[in-house]
Amino acid sequence: MDSANRAAIGASEPSPRTLAELATGERCILERLDLPEGLARRLMELGFLPGHEIIPGRRAPGGGPRVFQVDGSEVALREETAARLYVRLHPESDVAVTS
Amino acid sequence: MSDCHGASPRAGLLPNPSILPPRPANDRPIIVAIVGPPNAGKSTLFNRLTGLRQKVANFPGVTVEHRMGKAKLKDNHEVFLVDLPGVYSLHPRAEDEQVTHDVLKGERGDFPKPDAVILILDATNLGRHLVLAAPILDLGLPTLVLLNMADDLEQRGGKVDIAALSSDLNTPVALISASKGIGIERIQQFLMGTAARLNAPPARIELPVLQDVPKCRQWAAKLGAQASYRAPAPPLWTRRLDAVFLHPVAGPLVFAAVVVAVFQSIFSWAKPLMDSLQGVLLNFGHWLTTVLPDSPWRSLLVDGILSGVGSVVVFLPQILLLFLFIGILEDSGYLARAALIADRTMAKFGLQGKSFIPLLSAYACAVPAVMATRVIENKRDRIATIMIAPLMTCSARLPVYTLIIAAFIPNIPLAGGFFSLPAATMLSLYILGFAAAIITARVLKSTILQSRGSSFILEMPPYRWPTLQSLSLRLLDRAKIFLKRAGTVILLVAVLLWVLAHLPLENGKTPPLEHSLAGMVGKGIEPAIKPLGFNWKIGIGLITSLAAREVIVGTLGTIYGIEGDELQQSKGLQAAVRQDLSTAGAVALLIFFAFAMQCFSTLAVVKRETGGWRWPAFQFGYMLALAYSGSWIAFHITRYFLG
Numbered sequence: 001m002d003s004a005n006r007a008a009i010g011a012s013e014p015s016p017r018t019l020a021e022l023a024t025g026e027r028c029i030l031e032r033l034d035l036p037e038g039l040a041r042r043l044m045e046l047g048f049l050p051g052h053e054i055i056p057g058r059r060a061p062g063g064g065p066r067v068f069q070v071d072g073s074e075v076a077l078r079e080e081t082a083a084r085l086y087v088r089l090h091p092e093s094d095v096a097v098t099s
Numbered sequence: 100m101s102d103c104h105g106a107s108p109r110a111g112l113l114p115n116p117s118i119l120p121p122r123p124a125n126d127r128p129i130i131v132a133i134v135g136p137p138n139a140g141k142s143t144l145f146n147r148l149t150g151l152r153q154k155v156a157n158f159p160g161v162t163v164e165h166r167m168g169k170a171k172l173k174d175n176h177e178v179f180l181v182d183l184p185g186v187y188s189l190h191p192r193a194e195d196e197q198v199t200h201d202v203l204k205g206e207r208g209d210f211p212k213p214d215a216v217i218l219i220l221d222a223t224n225l226g227r228h229l230v231l232a233a234p235i236l237d238l239g240l241p242t243l244v245l246l247n248m249a250d251d252l253e254q255r256g257g258k259v260d261i262a263a264l265s266s267d268l269n270t271p272v273a274l275i276s277a278s279k280g281i282g283i284e285r286i287q288q289f290l291m292g293t294a295a296r297l298n299a300p301p302a303r304i305e306l307p308v309l310q311d312v313p314k315c316r317q318w319a320a321k322l323g324a325q326a327s328y329r330a331p332a333p334p335l336w337t338r339r340l341d342a343v344f345l346h347p348v349a350g351p352l353v354f355a356a357v358v359v360a361v362f363q364s365i366f367s368w369a370k371p372l373m374d375s376l377q378g379v380l381l382n383f384g385h386w387l388t389t390v391l392p393d394s395p396w397r398s399l400l401v402d403g404i405l406s407g408v409g410s411v412v413v414f415l416p417q418i419l420l421l422f423l424f425i426g427i428l429e430d431s432g433y434l435a436r437a438a439l440i441a442d443r444t445m446a447k448f449g450l451q452g453k454s455f456i457p458l459l460s461a462y463a464c465a466v467p468a469v470m471a472t473r474v475i476e477n478k479r480d481r482i483a484t485i486m487i488a489p490l491m492t493c494s495a496r497l498p499v500y501t502l503i504i505a506a507f508i509p510n511i512p513l514a515g516g517f518f519s520l521p522a523a524t525m526l527s528l529y530i531l532g533f534a535a536a537i538i539t540a541r542v543l544k545s546t547i548l549q550s551r552g553s554s555f556i557l558e559m560p561p562y563r564w565p566t567l568q569s570l571s572l573r574l575l576d577r578a579k580i581f582l583k584r585a586g587t588v589i590l591l592v593a594v595l596l597w598v599l600a601h602l603p604l605e606n607g608k609t610p611p612l613e614h615s616l617a618g619m620v621g622k623g624i625e626p627a628i629k630p631l632g633f634n635w636k637i638g639i640g641l642i643t644s645l646a647a648r649e650v651i652v653g654t655l656g657t658i659y660g661i662e663g664d665e666l667q668q669s670k671g672l673q674a675a676v677r678q679d680l681s682t683a684g685a686v687a688l689l690i691f692f693a694f695a696m697q698c699f700s701t702l703a704v705v706k707r708e709t710g711g712w713r714w715p716a717f718q719f720g721y722m723l724a725l726a727y728s729g730s731w732i733a734f735h736i737t738r739y740f741l742g
Contacts, residue, residue, distance in 0.1 A: 039554055044312040045187035046558060047227050051313075058341060061350040064443035065452070065555055067341075072224040072330055074337075074559040076439050078446075081554050 019068070020083040022056045027090035030054055034084045043085075047071025053090060129178045130211055131290070132203060134235060135219035136228055137185035138560040140247040142166075144219055144277040145182040146572055148286065172291050181213065189234035190310065195473070203238055215241040217286070222246035222274060223331050223561075225259060229319035232268060233306050242270045243289045249274040249281055251561075257331030264326035269304050278566050337432075337561040344436050354440050357428070361459065364420045372416035380409040399597050407593025407653045411585045414649070417494050418581055419574050421463035426573045429456075430565035435557055442555050448537045449544025451475070451555045454484040458536070461491035465701040467577070469708055479550040483543045485708060486718055489701050490536035490694065492529045495648040499692050500528055502652055506673035507685040524689075532693050535725065584647075584700055592646040596639075596654060612636075612658055631691065631727070632684025632734045644697045683737035687730035695726035 022028055030050050033040040047070040048054070057067040057074065065076045135141045149168030166182040183202060184195035198207075205212030218235050220228035225246065235242060246252075246259065252274075265272040271289055275282030307318040343349050384405050391397040428434045434456055442452030453475045461468035468488040475481040504521045511520040544550070599617035601609050612618045620642060621635035628638050636658055644651035652672075659675040680688065696702065696719045705715040 039556075041190065041312060042187075042556060044316075045230070046556065047316075049313050049316055058345045060345060060439045060442060061347045062440075062443055065439055065557075067345070067439070067559055069333075071227045073227065076435075076442075076555070076557045076559055078442070078555045081556070 016086050017088065018083045019054060019056065019077075019085040019087050020079050022087070024056055024058065027053060027055050027092070028087040029090055031086045031088055034086065035081070039081075043077075043081075046075050047073065048075075048085065054085075054087065129176075129215075130213045131178050131180050131215045131217055132213035133180055133182050133217045133219060134199060134203070134231075135185060135247075136187050136221070136231055138558060139185070139219050139221045139228060140277045141182060141185060141219050143566065143569060144217075144245070144247065144275075145180060146568055147277050147280060147283060149180055170290070173287055174291055176291075178290055180217075181210075186231070188231060188309075188312075188315075203235075203240070213240065215243070217243045217245060219245045219247050219277075222248050222252040222259060223255065223257060223334075225328050226320055226323050226330065227316070229322055230312075230315045232322075233315050233318060234309050236268065236270065236304070237306055237309060243286070244268060244270060244272040245277075245282075245286070246272065246274045247277050250276045250279055251334075252331050255331030255334065257329050259323075259328045260326045264322065267304070267322050267325055278563070334561040340562050341436070341559075344433065345439070350436075350440060354437060357433070357437065358459070361421065361424050361462075364424055369417035369420045372420075373413050376416060377409075377413045380405065380412065384409070395601070398601075399594065402657060403593050403597030404590060406656060407596070407650065408585050408590050411495075411589050411647065411649055412582070414494050414497075415578065415581055418463050419578060421460070421494075422467070422574060422577045423570065425456075425460055426570045427565050430563065430569055432560045432562040435559050438557060439559070446555075448540045449548075450483060450540050451477070451480055453555065453557065454480065457484055457488055458491060461488040461493060464493050464495070465489040465491070465698065466580075466704050469701065469704045472708070477550060477554070479544075479548040482709060482714060483540050483548045485705055485714070486543060486721075487536040487540050489696055489698065489718070489722065490532050490539065492532040492693070493648075493698075495698065496528075496692055498649045498652045499644075500525060500689060502655075502672065502676070503685050503689055506676050507680075507682050528689060528693050531690075535694060539721075588646055588699060589650065592643055592650055593653065596643050596657060600657060617658070630734070631687045631730045632681055632738075633688065634679050636679050637684075637688065641691075641697075644692075646697075646699050648692060648697045681738070682741055683734050686737045687734035690733040691726045691730040693726075694722055694729050696722035 016031075017028070019028070019030075030048055030052050032050055033043060033048065035043065049071070052071055055069040057069055059066045060076070065078045066082060067074050067076050068082075133141055133145055145166060145168060148170040168180050168182070169177050170180050171177055181202070183199045186196045186199045188196070189200045189203070190196070201207045202210055203213065203216065216235055216238065218232060220231065232244060244264075246261070252258070259274070261272050261274055273282055273285040273289070275285065277283075307314040309315065344353055384401050387401050387405070388397065391400070425434075428437065438452035438455050440452075441455035445451055445454050454472070456474060457468040457471040460471055465488045468491070469485050472481045472484045472488070475484060504524050508521045508524050512518070513520055513523055596617060599620070600612060600615050602616050603610065603614075605614065609615075613622075617639050618635065621639040624638045624642065625633075625635040628634075628641065633641070636655070639658055640651035640654045643654040655676060656672055659672065676685075702715045702719060705718060706712055709715070
């Protein structure tokens with residue numbers, strides 16, 4: 001599986017990024033979900049599937065959960081959940097990855 | 100992860116293309132289930148198809164609600180429609196998903212297996228929503244696939260080839276707009292089985308492994324591509340509105356304005372409506388008194404039933420106004436944003452943003468609030484929310500607070516006349532209830548209702564205009580429920596109290612209250628409530644208020660035997676209460692009402708929602724203990740300061 005390979009060669013990147021670390025509008029591709037099965041499945045049903053694009057959006061005022069654009073809809077997640085979703089930057093992302 | 104179970108790909112046998120099987124000979128009504136993901140427009144479609152011919156019901160034994168309704172077809176036949184809980188898949192995990200799953204599979208003994216399925220999906224998000232088509236088609240039932248929000252799709256430049264999708268799925272597909280009523284006649288045609296018969300003969304279609312979410316999503320993407328699906332542009336207005344509603348500064352301001360508006364609607368805007376309703380009821384009572392001959396029956400009707408039930412019915416405008424507000428907030432999509440904004444604060448007390456919605460409604464009434472906790476998936480979060488909802492100051496406490504404050508709290512201006520002592524007392528009672536609620540939540544969530552990392556996942560629906568039909572159906576529903584309660588529980592208490600206050604007859608005459616059955620009961624509990632500064636008359640009020648808080652006002656009115664018009668009665672009641680209660684006792688009574696669980700309807704709904712008597716019993720005991728100790732402390736402190 002693609003995500004498994006990625007995890008294995010993860011050393012080529014400085015450190016695996018999580019969805020929680022990204023800036024607003026920074027397009028990324030989901031690699032894997034490090035969450036209990038039930039929660040992971042719910043997120044996948046909402047479009048958080050490995051290989052899918054995610055765009056971080058607005059944060060709730062005062063630093064609450066954050067809205068993510070994913071698979072045609074917008075879903076709010078808490079920071080702690082977003083921190084368990086590992087991503088790589090979108091190849092066409094404006095923010096270039098230096099390597 | 101659950102991706103790779105060894106199950107082989109299933110091939111779904113394609114259903115009979117006619118949406119409905121031939122009418123059964125034994126004339127069993129035909130049942131069609133409406134299924135779809137949350138926010139796909141299921142309820143709008145259901146309302147559109149059934150109108151007023153619907154009712155809300157609960158599946159026995161579980162907390163999940165469903166709505167049944169009748170749709171009249173043009174050929175004068177009727178089909179029963181059942182609106183099942185919104186699901187993303189048929190993988191049963193949450194309780195509502197389990198119900199949808201069991202009903203569709205025919206695994207619920209108490210509910211017949213549907214004869215056909217209407218699957219409603221959001222056309223503006225077809226890629227993800229089509230995933231649900233796989234498990235639904237796998238059921239092998241005749242299925243009609245509806246792609247809703249056709250108007251939105253077109254407006255935002257999306258498109259889809261219905262014919263191609265229909266042939267790929269091998270089942271009828273229609274593009275509709277449930278809110279605008281576009282394409283509804285197509286559903287009629289399908290239900291009558293006319294259009295469907297033109298379809299191709301049944302054939303197999305390949306379905307992905309249902310447990311494998313990524314595979315199902317790929318399958319849906321392929322179907323979308325084959326149907327030349329073009330996703331619409333992002334909803335521009337939703338983005339624009341979110342820029343304001345979720346703005347770091349403007350967002351909280353709008354949020355605060357919304358909360359204030361809701362409170363304003365409960366307290367001031369509803370008042371003229373309530374006053375006129377009260378006037379109508381009073382005039383009706385006077386009219387009855389003049390028309391009917393003087394007899395015990397007239398007394399029962401006017402002093403017992405009309406004053407008892409009437410004192411509750413006057414709250415109808417207030418409650419409906421609150422539900423109108425909540426309905427607008429929910430249907431427009433703002434409530435999801437409110438939950439998002441509230442999440443951080445609620446998390447501090449161990450709850451989550453979704454608890455905000457029920458707690459807001461609890462200011463009107465705990466009963467709908469408890470039902471509204473269904474949006475919370477985490478069971479422990481949900482029970483914690485149910486446990487604290489009745490501590491919020493519901494509208495039934497208002498008449499009690501108003502009476503006691505008017506009778507005992509002197510009208511001393513505070514803060515340079517900006518505020519007054521009575522208003523400050525009222526506000527303190529609201530704050531007290533809220534504080535007790537959040538502290539209780541904190542305690543519950545860190546002891547018996549601990550949950551590891553309760554998560555908050557909430558889909559943000561695009562903003563939409565609420566439809567008049569959906570709002571009015573909601574209000575009608577609420578009015579029916581409320582009036583039913585007034586006509587049953589409260590009517591019963593009123594009659595019972597009247598009888599108890601008039602028996603046993605002494606020399607063929609009504610006895611003095613002290614010697615009546617009600618008096619004896621009051622005397623019986625007096626030793627228990629004396630430490631709080633209450634005498635036996637207040638005791639009778641406390642007992643009757645177990646049915647519903649506001650009943651105590653009517654009860655005190657009855658037991659003081661006060662007559663005359665409303666103004667005098669209110670003044671007279673205040674004077675009478677002052678004879679029986681010291682100021683310290685009055686403060687204790689306020690605290691008692693702030694904390695005690697005096698509402699049978701709430702207990703009943705908590706029992707239903709938690710599936711047993713354990714939680715309501717705990718809640719009753721906890722709140723009673725809180726009320727008793729709270730008012731004991733308040734009594735002694737006030738007495739100490741007032742000498």
